[in-house]
Amino acid sequence: MKKYKIQKSPFVVPTTDGKLIEEHWGNSTQNSNISIAHMVAPPDWSEPYQTPEFDEFTIIVSGKKQFEIDGETVVLEKGQSILVEKGARVRYSNPYAEPCEYIAICLPAFSIELVHREEEGVD
Template sequence: RQRKAAMARVSTPVAVVDAPSLTINEYFGNVSSDDYRLSACVAEVRDACEEAPQCPSFDEYVLVLEGKVELLIDGSQEPLLVAAGHGVYLPRGTRVKWRWPAPCKYIPICLPAFTPTNCGREDEPGNNHAKTSEAMRRLRELHAFAKYPRLFHVAQRPLWEAAKAKNTVYFPPTYSQDGSFTHATADPAKLINVLNHFYKDLA
């Protein structure tokens, strides 16, 4: 049976990391192209820095375009040096610490696609790593939004229809007593639990 050809698609990069020492633009992956199979990025290091150790659950292929990176594998103090014009393969389950002695530009390709969860990063609050705590917080937000781009809430039909008829904003009956807050969830699998917890007495 003849296999149907996949359609060509242009992907616009998303700046998934924008920290003082490190910028990462994702061209393919969970955030930029909604693809969990593979992520491909262009990373630029602006000055000497290092990353927290990590033990990813993905295979990673790295192409170094400019500068060099030092990789400390499995706690070794003797770095594996990867210079411009070379690449390195890091199989999943490899504990590695990245270190850059100077500016560097490289392309990381991860299979399956990178997420803040599957990278196995040994982070700590207030770190001084290339990916700062603030950069990691934003990275997690980007991935959460890519996974759950909408909020879900259930309205009582008569109240909803009345709001539509009057062309006014809908508010749940408990909006004021809840502190001007509407309870909702981005994960549809949790919607019933949210409704039972906050609105069961209104059913």
């Protein structure tokens, strides 16, 4: 038996906000311990605040991404990375004119049940 797996066709998560999410590993591959996704956030994209039950690592491949973490705003650009620990209240956005391409790694794997997104308009 081989001691490796190759992912040739990641699961493309359906979205309604123009964001590309390609999950290479995670719940879509029956792995609840980790999720690894390639993402592209379009210009002027944002999502609601959330308080997830997973750690999320983000590596910026191109563009810039804004993080609002427990009341502090952090902006990362190409080549930078961040760890947002579980239990932090965070909102991710790309308020810039260029798309932002990045890799997201969640431990344990991302799931709707663990993300705890707030309703739109709640600050």
